[in-house]
Amino acid sequence: MPTWLVHGFRWPRPAIRIHTIVQNLDDVATEWLMAPQTTDALFENFKKLYPEMMTHLPALRFIEQYDPDDLVTKSQPYAYICDQVHEVQLGVDIDEVRGQGVANDAWAAMADLRDKVAAGEKVAWFVVVNGDVERWVPPVEETVVGSSNGSQTSPVSARSSVGKIAEEQEEEEDSDQTKRPSKGFKKWFGGKARRSKSSKDLRGETVFKSGALSPPLPNRPFTAVVTKSANGKAPMPATAT
Numbered sequence: 001m002p003t004w005l006v007h008g009f010r011w012p013r014p015a016i017r018i019h020t021i022v023q024n025l026d027d028v029a030t031e032w033l034m035a036p037q038t039t040d041a042l043f044e045n046f047k048k049l050y051p052e053m054m055t056h057l058p059a060l061r062f063i064e065q066y067d068p069d070d071l072v073t074k075s076q077p078y079a080y081i082c083d084q085v086h087e088v089q090l091g092v093d094i095d096e097v098r099g100q101g102v103a104n105d106a107w108a109a110m111a112d113l114r115d116k117v118a119a120g121e122k123v124a125w126f127v128v129v130n131g132d133v134e135r136w137v138p139p140v141e142e143t144v145v146g147s148s149n150g151s152q153t154s155p156v157s158a159r160s161s162v163g164k165i166a167e168e169q170e171e172e173e174d175s176d177q178t179k180r181p182s183k184g185f186k187k188w189f190g191g192k193a194r195r196s197k198s199s200k201d202l203r204g205e206t207v208f209k210s211g212a213l214s215p216p217l218p219n220r221p222f223t224a225v226v227t228k229s230a231n232g233k234a235p236m237p238a239t240a241t
Contacts, residue, residue: 003088006085063080
């Protein structure tokens with residue numbers, strides 16, 4: 001993993017976030033300053049804000065420390081702003097690297113820049129270890145899964161297919177429900193029809209039975225005799241002869 005011997009100062013993460021918000025730097029990833037787009041945006045921003053200082057810091061770099069085995073920490077508490085970065089190889093002589101020194105103008109510019117963005121931090125030499133500079137993650141499209149027919153598709157396409165199938169099934173169900181009544185309505189209408197039919201049959205059976213129970217007609221003619229009442233107003237009931 002890359003290990004660097006750097007000269008500069010620590011830039012606390014809260015100060016990075018505040019600077020990014022105040023300067024409205026939309027292209028800056030505050031949790032990882034080593035991203036190329038972030039580095040370029042910060043470098044241009046510093047040149048705009050502190051042009052005189054930046055003339056003495058042409059090789060200014062933004063360095064992050066990172067432990068790939070730490071799955072809990074989202075980002076380290078600070079990054080490094082450096083004017084010198086030396087990768088440490090096996091058997092490197094630290095005194096020899098430091099002996100090259102830092103130009104007075106560069107050291108003064110670093111101190112002034114420190115006062116602007118990270119007041120209170122120390123300008124010094126640091127050993128920084130980064131387990132994964134790019135923090136590379138496999139793209140989702142490149143991870144394949146097996147399908148039922150033996151072919152391979154990416155999870156993105158697989159999820160899209162599953163979603164498409166589910167949508168088609170929902171559309172078919174909605175269409176079927178629109179074309180035919182629900183079981184509840186069908187049962188209700190069927191029951192109503194059966195009840196109506198039963199009532200009709202019941203009335204027919206009642207008429208038939210009442211006819212069967214009525215007495216037979218007499219064999220002789222039926223003659224009605226009408227008599228008047230004593231007062232001559234209402235007829236008396238008819239009687240059979």
